[in-house]
Amino acid sequence: MIDTTAQDDLSIPALRSGDRAEFARLVDAYSAPIYRLGLRMLGNEQDAEDVLQNTFINALTHLSSFEGRSSILTWLYRIAVNEALMSLRRGRPEISIDDFNSSEDDDHFHPSQFVDWGALPEDELLSNEGKQALETAIQNLPENLRMVFLLRDIQGLSIKDTADTLEITESNVKIRLLRARLSLREQLSFYYGERINQEKTND
Structure with missing residues (x-):
């Protein structure tokens, strides 16, 4: 489940400005749920760890452009989902991210x-x-x-x-x-x- 208390305590301006201590708090707050998501999606601990690492690397790189239109957790999950889907595509080339977003509903x-x-x-x-x-x-x-x-x-x-x-x-x-x-x-x-x-x- 989501730790909304951790989300409320984080300073978005500090994160955008590159505050490393605040980024460390972000990593501490959300590493567990992002890892669990990667593990359940990919079924492999090493792949889940790669998703976790790449998610926070991408987050650190793009935090300055985070506009706050969604919550920071939603933004992190979006990065993690994309990383997991790319991992799936590497292992199963027939899977397309476009197929994932296509509507067969x-x-x-x-x-x-x-x-x-x-x-x-x-x-x-x-x-x-x-x-x-x-x-x-x-x-x-x-x-x-x-x-x-x-x-x-x-x-x-x-x-x-x-x-x-x-x-x-x-x-x-x-x-x-x-x-x-x-x-x-x-x-x-x-x-x-x-x-x-x-x-x-x-x-």
């Missing part, structure tokens, strides 16, 4: 299977295996849906800040978020469906 997504997770005990839902199933499901999302889900539901950005970060409309954020949640629910339904069947078999 008129497509209708119809999940084929839903399972009532309420049939499972709470400790099953919160188990390490269950959490790993969720992480795998997130990694299986298309990049455009995964980024919206990570920024909104995992990192805790508002709809507006998510839209500003990804440079898409708020309407597209809402549609992609719905599609991401439905896709995750369908993927996890297969996993929990098997668990429920096992419970019934063991009874």
Whole structure:
């Protein structure tokens, strides 16, 4: 989640003027969420560290031109997203940043299977295996849906800040978020469906 207290305490004029101590505070405040975003998007610790490093290098280089139209965190996330997408393109040349921003949101997504997770005990839902199933499901999302889900539901950005970060409309954020949640629910339904069947078999 976003540490709004850290954001409020930072001095934008000091950052723009090149104050290194203030920049160090910026790095301390936001290294963790940016690293987590890179890790969840790329699934690799080294790649996530590269995203983190390159994000702050780019931020330091361009802070003097930061106009404050969005929050400093939204601006950092935008840099991190671009770095992560470039990393994805290097590893998978078929991925295009233009494809990420293209609109396919008129497509209708119809999940084929839903399972009532309420049939499972709470400790099953919160188990390490269950959490790993969720992480795998997130990694299986298309990049455009995964980024919206990570920024909104995992990192805790508002709809507006998510839209500003990804440079898409708020309407597209809402549609992609719905599609991401439905896709995750369908993927996890297969996993929990098997668990429920096992419970019934063991009874």
